[in-house]
Amino acid sequence: MEPTAATAIHVIDSHTAGEPTRTVISGFPELGGGSVASQLEILRDEHDHYRTAVLNEPRGNDVLVGALLCPTLEPGCLTGVIFFNNAGYLGMCGHGLIGVVATLRYLGRLHPGAGRIDTPVGVVDFVLSPTGDVELTNVESRRAAKDVVVDVPGHGLVCGDVAWGGNWFFLVKDHGESLVLSNVGRLTALTMMIREALNAQGHPEVDHVEFFGPPQQPGHHSRNFVLCPGGVYDRSPCGTGTSAKLACLAADDALEEGVVWHQEGILGTHFSGSFRWIDRERGAVRPKIVGRAFVTAEARLLREEGDPFAWGIC
Helix, strand or coil: CCCCCCCCEEEEEEEECCEEEEEEEECCCCCCCCCHHHHHHHHHHHCHHHHHHHHCCCCCCCCCEEEEEECCCCCCCCEEEEEEECCEEECCCHHHHHHHHHHHHHCCCCCCEEEEEEECCEEEEEEECCCCCEEEECCCEEEEEEEEEEEECCCEEEEEEEEECCCEEEEECCCCCCCCHHHHHHHHHHHHHHHHHHHHCCCCCCCEEEEEECCCCCCCCEEEEEECCCCCECCCCCHHHHHHHHHHHHHCCCCCCCCCEEEECCCCCEEEEEEEEEECCCCEEEEEEEECEEEEEEEEECCCCCCCCCCCCC
């Protein structure tokens, strides 16, 4: 479909534990009013240039995650939301949903208390505290495969678990790498190699790779590094990644239902997590993630006639 002239796009930026979210309030085309999943398909198939206009340079950057507010058919939900990044679209996004809640609070559309938001992969419940902390109850999460061994060319064998936490992850504990900010270049390159080899080996659904190691702060249980689909790393401890980790811990009987797990990210920020069982036979849990977002900017993104990069540098 040939892009048409764009009106102003109203956005609000936030960050959750260091990871940015750009919430789109208005300015995108109508998407049919069906389910959030069907609206995502229309956005992807017919209007993807809006995604690149909002997130790509010169208006954005590779780290940004977009969150489009959209209608929902689910009773009791405040809104629907479609998440996207520099590579495409996401099923769920934990840090992004916390950012959406902070944005709705900033706009005066919600106050402390419980609520629900509809995503392409299911309804997420949340509780906003008076201090701004958000507890979200994620979609069903589970481990799909344990101790998957992948042969990474030029590196060797890597073993990890494949798990779903709203997106697909390959979680690796024994990697021999230092999970510090000064090492993110090497970590990014290695995790991209692992993902490429894993996809080629028969797991094309996996688009996130997550390394775990010892925490650096007292009271935390683990530190992680998360590669996102577009080749950049998650600045936060990753909400869907922590959900996938909780599903693996539950499957291994390494964490009891309701016990809090403190997940540290590469910046040292952290999420608190716990889970409740849905179906032990299937290994299905509902994770709870607690974090906080801060609003950083409000803007109207404009398209000037004749701009060769009106729809982003692609």
